[in-house]
Amino acid sequence: xxxxxxxxxxxxxxxxxxxxxxxxxxxxxxxxxxxxxxxxxxxxxxxxxxxxxxxxxxxxxxxxxxxxxxxxxxxxxxxxxxxxxxxxxxxxxxxxxxxxxxxxxxxxxxxxxxxxxxxxxxxxxxxxxxxxxxxxxxxxxxxxxxxxxxxxxxxxxxxxxxxxxxxxxxxxxxxxxxx
Numbered sequence: 001x002x003x004x005x006x007x008x009x010x011x012x013x014x015x016x017x018x019x020x021x022x023x024x025x026x027x028x029x030x031x032x033x034x035x036x037x038x039x040x041x042x043x044x045x046x047x048x049x050x051x052x053x054x055x056x057x058x059x060x061x062x063x064x065x066x067x068x069x070x071x072x073x074x075x076x077x078x079x080x081x082x083x084x085x086x087x088x089x090x091x092x093x094x095x096x097x098x099x100x101x102x103x104x105x106x107x108x109x110x111x112x113x114x115x116x117x118x119x120x121x122x123x124x125x126x127x128x129x130x131x132x133x134x135x136x137x138x139x140x141x142x143x144x145x146x147x148x149x150x151x152x153x154x155x156x157x158x159x160x161x162x163x164x165x166x167x168x169x170x171x172x173x174x175x176x177x178x179x
Contacts, residue, residue, distance in 0.1 A: 004041050006088040007050050008034055010131065014113050026116040030129050040129075043081050048118075048127025052092035053079020054108065054135040055171050056101050058154070059179050064172060065143055066164060067100055068151040075155075075164045077171060079130065080148070089113070093133040101137075101152065102144025109134040114174045117167045134175040 001009075011030050016023030030050065039045040055077040056065040066075040078100035079093065086092040090108055097106050115132045143152045157176065161169050 001088075003082055003084075003086055003088065003092075004034060004038065007041060007131070010089050010112060014116070016116075023116055026118055026129075029118065030116060030131075033129060041082050043125060046124065046126060048129055049081070049125070050089070051079060051081055051128045051130045052086075052089045052096060052133070053077050053130050054093040054097035054106075054133040055114070055168070055175055056097055056103065056106065056135045056137055057109075057172075057175060058137045058141065060139070061154075062157050063154040064157065064160060065101055065103075065137065065152060065154050066160075066168070067149040068153070070148055070150050073150070075153075075168065077132065077168060078135075079132070089131050090133065093131070094135065097133075097135045100146050100148055102146060103137055103141045105138040105141070106135040107138075109136060109175065109178060111178060114178065115171050117171070119167065132171050134171075134178070 011027055014027055034040045037045050041050050069076050078097040080096050082092045094108055113131050114134050117130045119128055121128050145152050160172050
């Protein structure tokens with residue numbers, strides 16, 4: 001199965017809760033995008049492309065690990081572009097979270113994606129259609145900064161709204177509702 005096919009299956013199986021507002025509309029927009037663009041998973045697609053991310057969370061300590069993104073200079077969850085070796089969106093999200101956090105042994109929160117978030121990105125990417133997961137950090141996890149980050153830092157749940165944008169806050173809220 002191709003990554004494109006996997007993304008379609010994941011999105012068809014994503015059942016957004018009514019409480020999450022625009023999620024049903026975004027789900028359909030992602031499916032429409034993939035139906036119109038065979039290359040809709042790849043950075044080269046000028047109309048935008050599907051990306052995968054994961055919020056690294058330590059529920060026992062009530063903390064999340066955010067990256068100060070090198071290019072965007074914003075505190076964000078780990079994530080980014082799908083790669084040809086990714087067998088699915090879950091694998092892409094877990095790979096990105098592991099690469100950017102340096103933490104081995106991350107596991108995705110069961111139940112599939114937590115949220116969808118579509119946002120503009122500077123050219124040539126134009127749009128990211130992000131499929132967002134949550135990754136649970138193992139006990140005693142030690143982070144290691146990657147070249148994509150200026151900094152990594154653990155934040156208490158209550159501190160996230162003061163440092164991150166509304167998208168990250170919504171992802172944290174949706175993740176906490178599933179713990």
